[in-house]
Amino acid sequence: xxxFEILHKDLMGRIGKLRTTHxxxxxxxxxxxxNPNLVTIAAADMKNYGAEMLITNAYIIYRKPNxxxxxLTNGVHSLLGTDMPxxxxxxxxxxxxxxxxxxxxxxxxEFQQNIGSDVCVxxxxxxxxxxxxxxxxxxxxxxxxxxxxxxxxxxANAQDNMLAGVVQGSTFVDLREESARRAAEIGFDLYAxxxxxxxxESHGFDKLVDIIVAAKKNLPLNAPVHLFGAGHxxxxxxxxxxxxxxxxxxxxALFAKDKRYLTSDGTKKLExxxxxxxxxxxxxxxxxxELKESKDLLAAHNLxxxxxxxxxxxxxxxxxxxxxxxxxxxxxYPSLVDALKRMTNYSALIEKYDSATKRPFFYLSEFSxxxxxxxxxxxxxxxxxxxxxxxxTTKEECEEEGYDHIFLVKPPFGPxxxxxxxxxxxxxxxxxxxxxxxxxxxxxxxxLKLLAMNKGKAKFVFRYDSTWEGHPLLEEISMxxxxxxxxx
Ligand code: GUN
Ligand code: ZN
Numbered sequence: 001x002x003x004f005e006i007l008h009k010d011l012m013g014r015i016g017k018l019r020t021t022h023x024x025x026x027x028x029x030x031x032x033x034x035n036p037n038l039v040t041i042a043a044a045d046m047k048n049y050g051a052e053m054l055i056t057n058a059y060i061i062y063r064k065p066n067x068x069x070x071x072l073t074n075g076v077h078s079l080l081g082t083d084m085p086x087x088x089x090x091x092x093x094x095x096x097x098x099x100x101x102x103x104x105x106x107x108x109x110e111f112q113q114n115i116g117s118d119v120c121v122x123x124x125x126x127x128x129x130x131x132x133x134x135x136x137x138x139x140x141x142x143x144x145x146x147x148x149x150x151x152x153x154x155x156a157n158a159q160d161n162m163l164a165g166v167v168q169g170s171t172f173v174d175l176r177e178e179s180a181r182r183a184a185e186i187g188f189d190l191y192a193x194x195x196x197x198x199x200x201e202s203h204g205f206d207k208l209v210d211i212i213v214a215a216k217k218n219l220p221l222n223a224p225v226h227l228f229g230a231g232h233x234x235x236x237x238x239x240x241x242x243x244x245x246x247x248x249x250x251x252x253a254l255f256a257k258d259k260r261y262l263t264s265d266g267t268k269k270l271e272x273x274x275x276x277x278x279x280x281x282x283x284x285x286x287x288x289x290e291l292k293e294s295k296d297l298l299a300a301h302n303l304x305x306x307x308x309x310x311x312x313x314x315x316x317x318x319x320x321x322x323x324x325x326x327x328x329x330x331x332x333y334p335s336l337v338d339a340l341k342r343m344t345n346y347s348a349l350i351e352k353y354d355s356a357t358k359r360p361f362f363y364l365s366e367f368s369x370x371x372x373x374x375x376x377x378x379x380x381x382x383x384x385x386x387x388x389x390x391x392x393t394t395k396e397e398c399e400e401e402g403y404d405h406i407f408l409v410k411p412p413f414g415p416x417x418x419x420x421x422x423x424x425x426x427x428x429x430x431x432x433x434x435x436x437x438x439x440x441x442x443x444x445x446x447x448l449k450l451l452a453m454n455k456g457k458a459k460f461v462f463r464y465d466s467t468w469e470g471h472p473l474l475e476e477i478s479m480x481x482x483x484x485x486x487x488x
Pocket of ligand 2: 278279280281282283284301302304305
């Protein structure tokens, strides 16, 4: 039986409904991390911020006798004081950080089942970025054998707990692909991309894009995907656009401990703040000075903005504007600009997932030139079967008599028949008057494509206005068409 229903889609992102033993939740969502030893904001209060599901660490509970007894007797929900669904992590991260985890895969899985976890996680081995390939591959084999052992212990459909298949493989794209493919063959209720925390810390977001895509391409589309350790709101639009549905955040508390104030486009040092540029209940009630005195207040603000951004992501999916949100957010930080650029490498893949009709888009930066809609338009240029005398012009003005067809050029799409002036997406998408060079280049590449496809069948005249003067592709176009600058 499938626990996950997809309600809306945009790019590779989706709004989904996930069934757990503690009720339905809507994704994308962020699971605040509750450390039972060190509670900043109580699990019971998390609903107020918008949390629908929590995550805690089964190994931390397991190794502390009083917590362990309480969890085994009354369940993890009673231990944390909530009836919200709870995912439990296995201690893999402790294994990675401190090397000494004294529990087996089987023991920690049985423990997670016994304390009534909604989503159990096997004891995978997180391999950090840029390790030697042999080491990564060897660790991946251990992870995969533990995933198989987990599935054998918890056969599909035989119990209430869901089971997560963790994807490792460090920064090797092919190993990430293999890891995802083999996890998918075993079959899990949801999948989790692991081993990325060091990349997040070093802002290696472009590499993160490769890793997420490698995993997503090989995972079932109808299963939720969790991105382990990604709790900073500035990353949500991009990660959701690439198909991540679940996130966990210890960031709200960790950043607060360091006196850092989260915003959807980066982190600010509290000591540098003159005002609180946010309207959450904390920031509209307290002053900068009061926040400096209380890490709990700061953690609360951090959590408010985290959920606010996730709601913004959801709204963007519903209205089909997630690409615009990615462009706006990724402009806030150079390593996110790199990540956005990397995402455009995957436009062809994203185009396959993206809905074919949605609202017209707004051109916001040169990255808009590589939107899936633009690529789709380019792929469909072969639908224009043209012959006779054809004018392709960047400006609809004078001297347009005596042609069998007139095409206008609109950056970044390129040529379109004048009759499609009002139609989606070319006619309706809004572009700035002072359009950038990237949009012009893509447009002219599509002109060239149209010319090459109809070579010999039609006689082309290409006319451009002064804003296109000097573009290097004009020369190439002149091999197929009579190219002239417009004078009128
Ligand atoms: N938390 C952060 N990264 C990881 C990971 O790679 N595996 C697991 N199980 N938990 C994590
Ligand atoms: Zn605030």
